[in-house]
Amino acid sequence: MLQTIAAPSTLTWLIAALTALGVITRPFGWPEAIWAVLGAGLVVALGLLAPMDAWSGILKGLDVYLFLIGMMLLSELARQEGLFDWLAAIATSHARGSPKRLFALIFGVGIVVTAFLSNDATAVVLTPAVYAACRAARVKQPLPYLLICAFIANAASFVLPISNPANLVIFGGGEMPPLATWLKTFTLPSIAAIAATYAALYWTQRRVLAADTVATHVESPYLSAAAKVAGVGLVLTAAGLIATSALGADLGLPTFVAGLLTLLLIVLVNRESPVAVLRHVSWSVLPLVAGLFVVVEALDNTGLIRQLAAELRRFAAQAPQQTAFGAGLLVALASNLVNNLPAGLVAGSAVQAAEASPTIAGAILIGVDLGPNLSVTGSLATILWLTALRREGLHVGAWQFLKLGIVVMVPALLLSLGALLLIG
Numbered sequence: 001m002l003q004t005i006a007a008p009s010t011l012t013w014l015i016a017a018l019t020a021l022g023v024i025t026r027p028f029g030w031p032e033a034i035w036a037v038l039g040a041g042l043v044v045a046l047g048l049l050a051p052m053d054a055w056s057g058i059l060k061g062l063d064v065y066l067f068l069i070g071m072m073l074l075s076e077l078a079r080q081e082g083l084f085d086w087l088a089a090i091a092t093s094h095a096r097g098s099p100k101r102l103f104a105l106i107f108g109v110g111i112v113v114t115a116f117l118s119n120d121a122t123a124v125v126l127t128p129a130v131y132a133a134c135r136a137a138r139v140k141q142p143l144p145y146l147l148i149c150a151f152i153a154n155a156a157s158f159v160l161p162i163s164n165p166a167n168l169v170i171f172g173g174g175e176m177p178p179l180a181t182w183l184k185t186f187t188l189p190s191i192a193a194i195a196a197t198y199a200a201l202y203w204t205q206r207r208v209l210a211a212d213t214v215a216t217h218v219e220s221p222y223l224s225a226a227a228k229v230a231g232v233g234l235v236l237t238a239a240g241l242i243a244t245s246a247l248g249a250d251l252g253l254p255t256f257v258a259g260l261l262t263l264l265l266i267v268l269v270n271r272e273s274p275v276a277v278l279r280h281v282s283w284s285v286l287p288l289v290a291g292l293f294v295v296v297e298a299l300d301n302t303g304l305i306r307q308l309a310a311e312l313r314r315f316a317a318q319a320p321q322q323t324a325f326g327a328g329l330l331v332a333l334a335s336n337l338v339n340n341l342p343a344g345l346v347a348g349s350a351v352q353a354a355e356a357s358p359t360i361a362g363a364i365l366i367g368v369d370l371g372p373n374l375s376v377t378g379s380l381a382t383i384l385w386l387t388a389l390r391r392e393g394l395h396v397g398a399w400q401f402l403k404l405g406i407v408v409m410v411p412a413l414l415l416s417l418g419a420l421l422l423i424g
Contacts, residue, residue, distance in 0.1 A: 009302035012048050015039055016295050020338050023288070024377045024398055032383060033284040036291025043298040057297030058290045064165055064341065065286055066252030068120060068380075070259030072281045074234055075124040077259075077266055080277060081227040088133035089220040095137065097216040099209040102137065106130055106145050107198055110152035111159070116238040118251075119153035119164045119369075123384035125234065131392050137214045143396070144205035144212075146389065150373075150401075151408055153381040155197040157369040159190045162245040166344035170351060170365040177358070179246060185362055188423055189416040193370055196412035204407055226266045233262030282387045289341065289380065296342035305346060309353035316360055321421055328363035328417045332371025332409075336378040344368040359420065366416050373409035376401045 019039025023032045043049045049057075078084055091109070095102035114122045127149045134142035157164035161182055177185065202209075237258040244254050267274050315323040335343040347368060351361050372378025376386055376398050389396060 008048055011046065012043060012298050012302050015042050015046075015048070016299055016338065019291070019295050020377070023339070024375065031284050031288075032377065033288035033291065036288045036295070038291075040291040040294035043295060049294070049298040049301060053297055053301065054294045057294040060297070060345070061289050061293040063250045063252035064289055064380075066256035067118075067165060068285055068289070069281075070237070070252075070255030070257070071118070071121050071124050072285070073259030073263050073277070074230070074237060075121075075128065076277050076280050077262055078125065078227070078230040078234060079128045080280070081224060081230050081266065082221055083223070083227040083230045084129040084132045085136065085221045086223045086227065087129050088136045089218045091133045092137040092215065092218045093220075095214050097214050099139070099212040099214050102133070102139075102214050103145060103148070103202065103205070103209055106133070106148050107152060107201075110148050111156045111194060114153055114156040115159040115163050116242065117234070118162060118241070119157040119379065119381040120384060122149055122153035122156075123381040123388065127385055127388040128392075131388075131394075136218045139214055140212050141208050143394070144208050146385075146394070147201060147205070147404070149388075150382050150385045151197050151201055152194070153385065154370055154373045154379055155193045155412060156190065157381075158186050158193075158365060160242070160245070162241045162251060164369050165251060166340055166348075166368050167365060170344060170348040170361060170368060185358065185420070185423065189362075189366060189419040192419040193366075193412045193416040196415050197373070197408055200408040200411055201404075204404060226269045229265050229269060230262060233258060233265075282384070285380070285384060285387070288383070292339055292342045293345075296338070296345055299342075299346065300349075305349045305353060308346070308350035312350055312354040312356055312360070316354070316356060320357060320359065324357075324360045324363040325417050325421060327360055328367040328371075328420075329413070331364050331367030332374070332413055335368055335371040336375040339377055339383075340368045340372045340379045362420050363417055366413070366420060370409065370413050370416055373412070374402065374405040378405075 016039065019035055022030075022035030022038070026032060026035070040054065044051055044054050091102070091105055094105055110122055110126055113126050117125065127146060130145050130149055131142060134145055139145070154164075158167060161167050161177075161179070237255060240254050240258060241251055244251055263274055263277060312323070312327065315326075331343060331347050334347075337343075347364050350356075351364055356364075372382060376382055376396065382401075386396065
């Protein structure tokens with residue numbers, strides 16, 4: 001059993017819980033970032049975390065910040081230059097008037113985008129494209145198609161190492177498996193997660209889709225030179241991320257550079273100021289992530305990682321298969337309580353400290369990647385998705401998403417973990 005937690009640790013845990021609650025429920029309608037920053041400020045103000053340690057926690061997220069900035073720049077450029085409208089017209093024409101076919105088409109595109117550009121890119125890049133497709137197709141209810149962006153972003157996020165930045169956290173310290181080993185380990189679990197997610201999500205939306213209509217003829221908008229530059233930027237970014245991952249390097253800086261170069265090229269092509277693009281980027285995501293990193297740093301100071309590593313080592317010695325399955329379930333739940341990025345940091349550190357087996361590490365990775373499909377704040381990708389929806393005047397409540405997440409996530413998680421243990 002875990003040791004009894006002292007009073008300062010109890011206060012740290014209480015602040016962490018209230019921070020997570022604030023991010024999830026958004027009291028007073030305040031953005032998620034405010035609650036994360038307030039939580040981070042409290043642990044420092046109350047002396048639970050030294051200012052230098054807080055700064056160290058913020059710096060741990062540097063690669064994530066750079067990655068997000070690059071992706072948000074690419075997405076905003078593609079949106080403003082009309083690339084998404086052009087892609088939407090193509091998607092609608094291939095649907096040939098069938099809501100079911102449009103649903104399947106968007107799901108397939110979501111798999112590709114997540115696998116090769118990461119789950120955050122699916123939320124940031126694909127969501128506005130899907131909304132544009134729904135608008136172009138004149139569908140009555142766009143939400144079923146938009147839900148795909150949220151759920152496939154997590155369900156397909158362990159197809160490749162680059163599919164989720166959290167993957168690099170779990171297999172940190174130079175222990176990232178070669179691509180061939182990764183595919184051998186995670187291909188079957190990925191197929192199980194994706195298939196189960198599609199089946200459950202389609203089943204929950206079947207009535208809405210049956211009553212929907214999709215336009216058969218949609219005029220294809222003009223694709224400007226700037227839009228072509230944005231498209232090339234996205235494609236080259238995907239290729240660069242795969243190469244960077246193969247070399248075992250961080251993904252943040254290449255993504256940031258790709259976004260910045262694409263922005264500069266489009267500014268030159270259009271001969272316009274970049275202010276319009278920069279103004280519409282969701283910058284509040286950055287303090288949200290930084291605040292969560294600080295709160296996790298405070299939790300680490302309570303001895304959490306040492307305790308988790310000891311428990312993981314003990315249970316793994318007694319029952320490795322059961323430990324892997326149980327660890328995956330627990331991390332999946334924890335990811336929804338504190339967001340999967342900080343949960344991944346804690347879990348990854350515990351895995352490395354405990355020198356856990358590849359099967360246990362894989363189960364924890366699946367829990368970190370797939371578990372967040374339960375709640376709106378389970379992953380940064382889902383928070384980014386919510387931000388994209390709000391920009392279009394749409395709203396999905398926490399309770400509404402939770403009811404759907406239980407139906408969609410639980411079978412996918414169980415089947416995916418089962419597939420991993422079958423291979424292991």
